[in-house]
Amino acid sequence: MRRLVLYVAGQTPKSLAAISNLRRICEESLPGQYEVEVIDLKQNPRLAKEHSIVAIPTLVRELPVPIRKIIGDLSDKEQVLVNLKLDME
Amino acid sequence: MTPAEIDELRRRLHEAEETLKAIRQGDVDALVVGASDDTDVYMIGGDPDICRSFLDMMEIGAAAIDNTGRVLYANAVLADLLGRPLPELEGMRLAELTGDPALEREILAGTLRRRRIPLGPEGAERQVMLSCGKLRLGTVSGHAVTFTDFTEQLAAERSRQNEKAALAIIACANEPVFVCDTLGRITHLSGAAAALAGSEAIGRPLSAVMELSVGDGTGLLTLGEIVAQAIEGLPVQGIEAVAAEGTPFYLISAAPLQVPGETVSGCVITMVDLSQRKAAERHQQLLLRELDHRVKNTLALVMSISRRTMHSEDTLEGYQKAFTARIQALAATHNLLAAKSWSDISIRDVLVRELAPYNEGFSQRILVEVPEVEIEPRSAIALGLVIHELATNATKYGSLSTPEGQVRVCGIPCSDDLAGVVCLEWLERGGPPVSEPTRTGFGQTVIRHAFAYAEGGGAEVSFEPDGLRCRVSVPTGV
Numbered sequence: 001m002r003r004l005v006l007y008v009a010g011q012t013p014k015s016l017a018a019i020s021n022l023r024r025i026c027e028e029s030l031p032g033q034y035e036v037e038v039i040d041l042k043q044n045p046r047l048a049k050e051h052s053i054v055a056i057p058t059l060v061r062e063l064p065v066p067i068r069k070i071i072g073d074l075s076d077k078e079q080v081l082v083n084l085k086l087d088m089e
Numbered sequence: 090m091t092p093a094e095i096d097e098l099r100r101r102l103h104e105a106e107e108t109l110k111a112i113r114q115g116d117v118d119a120l121v122v123g124a125s126d127d128t129d130v131y132m133i134g135g136d137p138d139i140c141r142s143f144l145d146m147m148e149i150g151a152a153a154i155d156n157t158g159r160v161l162y163a164n165a166v167l168a169d170l171l172g173r174p175l176p177e178l179e180g181m182r183l184a185e186l187t188g189d190p191a192l193e194r195e196i197l198a199g200t201l202r203r204r205r206i207p208l209g210p211e212g213a214e215r216q217v218m219l220s221c222g223k224l225r226l227g228t229v230s231g232h233a234v235t236f237t238d239f240t241e242q243l244a245a246e247r248s249r250q251n252e253k254a255a256l257a258i259i260a261c262a263n264e265p266v267f268v269c270d271t272l273g274r275i276t277h278l279s280g281a282a283a284a285l286a287g288s289e290a291i292g293r294p295l296s297a298v299m300e301l302s303v304g305d306g307t308g309l310l311t312l313g314e315i316v317a318q319a320i321e322g323l324p325v326q327g328i329e330a331v332a333a334e335g336t337p338f339y340l341i342s343a344a345p346l347q348v349p350g351e352t353v354s355g356c357v358i359t360m361v362d363l364s365q366r367k368a369a370e371r372h373q374q375l376l377l378r379e380l381d382h383r384v385k386n387t388l389a390l391v392m393s394i395s396r397r398t399m400h401s402e403d404t405l406e407g408y409q410k411a412f413t414a415r416i417q418a419l420a421a422t423h424n425l426l427a428a429k430s431w432s433d434i435s436i437r438d439v440l441v442r443e444l445a446p447y448n449e450g451f452s453q454r455i456l457v458e459v460p461e462v463e464i465e466p467r468s469a470i471a472l473g474l475v476i477h478e479l480a481t482n483a484t485k486y487g488s489l490s491t492p493e494g495q496v497r498v499c500g501i502p503c504s505d506d507l508a509g510v511v512c513l514e515w516l517e518r519g520g521p522p523v524s525e526p527t528r529t530g531f532g533q534t535v536i537r538h539a540f541a542y543a544e545g546g547g548a549e550v551s552f553e554p555d556g557l558r559c560r561v562s563v564p565t566g567v
Contacts, residue, residue: 009119009130012137013161013229020180045128048121055108056119072116
């Protein structure tokens, strides 16, 4: 099971960019490999506690463990892919 | 501490450093702050919802794009312009949205401020004015782009231009052109129409400013009925009408004034002045009647010449020769008259033409000294025949039958009581002795009776021993 959680804050430019970039990366490079959930912390800030989110946007690779976090709008595709594939071999 | 606890501390330290680094680099635009039970989200650089609300309130299409050309926000007006659902726009590249990658590059480079572009789905494109300026949203630099739809204004402006052009066309028309509303009142008129109807014609019914009598047999007896019929949507073409004074003549056409897709809003009446054409037709009719008359006269004359020649000639050969010569004489005068459109011609021209065959090869044997007088066509034909007969007789029996003989044709004074005639004398000298002929031939008959049709016209032949003398009184008809 592979699962990603993207934490955003309403429709800030970085949040929108992160959603758009993650959708593109998943479609182009990781099709069908991840279940993605987007959590809007502006609607429910308390959900930040689960993954100790401080900065928004932040992408969390929840599964497989160990948990990994990528902070920012995910515009660096290569960096995102490297982080998502670490510890998976 | 256990090694696992140390690893956990290292992981947290690394995460804290990454977070700080991201904040410093501007990779994030919101922070989670507060204790676990009182957590809140803090927007760095202000709440972007203000920008979104502002865009939503705008009555023109608007979008905020980041510095990669990606649409961050767009409003419903822009979605309508593009014919796409609003959620679909956000995240799209501006190049994809406008279909113009070069446009996106210019905007991102900051070199484009305003430009008129087509926008929207193919077949339903709108003309919009694109304006753009720099924008900062939180930690993001971008551009605000607005799209002002001026398709309607453009159409209205084109409509105004078209109306101006149409009015100019009407005003400049050479023919009288009237435009009437649905009540038949004049709304526009050309310069030629204004000259006819007067400057006070606007607002009045056409039938009130133009007194025209429409030709019978059309079923449209008045100008008002022509206008009414055109307003009802039935075009009227080629109706002849004449002014109350009897001239000028007009050819009237009326057509419904209708913009495609709309109801009839009046009618357009054009009037072509037929006066010149009518005058030409009358002249042509006159000419045809005149031609018919002349042809009949000529045929009667030819038949008469034929009959009389037959009586005076003893052989078929003699008949053929004499008849042909007389018809040629007639044709010579006809040619002269035709060249002058059957108007009056000069006596001298007739004489020179008829005597030309007899002067060939001899020098000055026939001397013509006549005044420059013009005579009517009928007299010219008679004179031509008379001269032909005199010359033929002179060749056969008179002065032109010998090498020494001569003929002199000159004008002579007429009697005081003869008006409207010109008198000529044909005098032969140097020929053989002359005696009175024992019988009267065709030539003498023609000479004596050719000019008898008019008062004062006639001829007198004297067979003097020295040569023939003939005096003719030619009616001038002028």
